[in-house]
Amino acid sequence: MMNESKCWQSVIDKDQTKDGKFFYGVMTTKVFCRPGCPSRAPLRKNVRFYETAERAQADGLRPCMRCKPLEVNRLTDQDRFSEIRRYIQRNLDSRELLKLEMLSRNFGLSPFHFQRTFKSVVGLTPKQYIQELRMQTFKEELRDGASISGAVYGAGFGSSSRVYERLDTQLGMTPKEYRSGGDGVAISFATFGTPLGLMMLGATDRGLCFLEFGTSAADLSESLRQEYPRATIKAMLKPYSTQFIAWVEALSGYLEGEKAIGAMPIALHGTAFQVKVWRYLQTIPSGSVQSYSEVAEAIGKPKAARAVASACAANRIALVVPCHRVIRGDGSLGGYRWGLERKRALLDAERQALATAH
Numbered sequence: 001m002m003n004e005s006k007c008w009q010s011v012i013d014k015d016q017t018k019d020g021k022f023f024y025g026v027m028t029t030k031v032f033c034r035p036g037c038p039s040r041a042p043l044r045k046n047v048r049f050y051e052t053a054e055r056a057q058a059d060g061l062r063p064c065m066r067c068k069p070l071e072v073n074r075l076t077d078q079d080r081f082s083e084i085r086r087y088i089q090r091n092l093d094s095r096e097l098l099k100l101e102m103l104s105r106n107f108g109l110s111p112f113h114f115q116r117t118f119k120s121v122v123g124l125t126p127k128q129y130i131q132e133l134r135m136q137t138f139k140e141e142l143r144d145g146a147s148i149s150g151a152v153y154g155a156g157f158g159s160s161s162r163v164y165e166r167l168d169t170q171l172g173m174t175p176k177e178y179r180s181g182g183d184g185v186a187i188s189f190a191t192f193g194t195p196l197g198l199m200m201l202g203a204t205d206r207g208l209c210f211l212e213f214g215t216s217a218a219d220l221s222e223s224l225r226q227e228y229p230r231a232t233i234k235a236m237l238k239p240y241s242t243q244f245i246a247w248v249e250a251l252s253g254y255l256e257g258e259k260a261i262g263a264m265p266i267a268l269h270g271t272a273f274q275v276k277v278w279r280y281l282q283t284i285p286s287g288s289v290q291s292y293s294e295v296a297e298a299i300g301k302p303k304a305a306r307a308v309a310s311a312c313a314a315n316r317i318a319l320v321v322p323c324h325r326v327i328r329g330d331g332s333l334g335g336y337r338w339g340l341e342r343k344r345a346l347l348d349a350e351r352q353a354l355a356t357a358h
């Protein structure tokens with residue numbers, strides 16, 4: 001928001017670096033100017049400030065003949081638009097923030113003016129630009145070895161099957177074919193019952209890569225397949241390995257409030273950012289919680305609270321990567337992939353176990 005006394009100081013100083021950031025109107029002459037206008041400074045009491053030229057015009061003011069506030073100042077617009085581009089890049093995974101309505105409001109422009117100016121500076125509409133950037137990010141993440149769903153997520157594409165079809169067309173091949181490097185992963189899985197519902201555990205030879213709650217074995221294996229479309233997936237054969245039995249016992253013990261889960265080998269498949277968040281989550285002790293922004297702060301990305309929330313939502317290893325320990329800053333639960341009831345139950349049980357231990 002505009003700080004009027006700072007704006008006024010810029011007008012007195014005829015500060016050209018503020019051109020394009022705001023405009024001032026002189027009520028007595030019905031003219032509006034850029035801050036750097038060379039005309040004599042008006043009296044403060046006659047001045048009103050505007051975030052956009054449009055708003056000044058809407059107030060019945062004419063553009064000043066000397067400083068021509070309507071003419072696009074290329075340099076200022078370039079600066080402004082590199083700021084907008086950085087903003088888009090940072091929030092690529094938020095469909096909400098990148099809606100034209102939200103974007104333009106955030107930068108103090110009307111949707112119409114935002115779209116028109118954006119196109120004149122960048123050469124694409126905001127929507128085309130975002131789409132291009134997503135595609136580029138998607139390809140980069142695939143090349144960096146992210147899983148397909150991780151790359152889809154990281155690029156902010158959402159996750160319907162339509163997205164995959166569109167990506168095929170845009171890539172000229174399936175994402176699976178596009179992705180280079182990284183051998184096919186072999187995953188074996190098994191389901192087991194817990195006090196909070198059915199779970200499926202999937203593991204590679206590097207460790208746990210999938211642990212989710214679900215309503216049926218069929219749903220769960222579908223979810224596993226979607227998550228790891230590249231992998232060779234097969235059911236674990238009975239008798240189960242001692243390794244698997246030990247994992248299930250540790251998980252059941254934890255869910256029954258008897259003990260902490262303990263260390264388990266996990267294989268994290270995601271973008272570099274997601275993996276960073278997931279690793280960090282593992283350091284939040286049982287019985288305590290942190291907010292999305294606290295996590296963002298802790299991993300050195302203080303502005304990435306939203307991306308942290310997305311990374312939590314993209315977690316595929318429930319409990320062991322304790323995304324349930326991250327809540328909103330106002331103390332409300334936020335979201336949970338496997339239902340808020342479960343999140344609440346887990347947090348209550350952990351708090352209780354901590355209280356009993358003390």
Ligand SMILES: [Zn+2]
Binds near residue numbers: 034037038039067
């Ligand atoms: Zn002027």
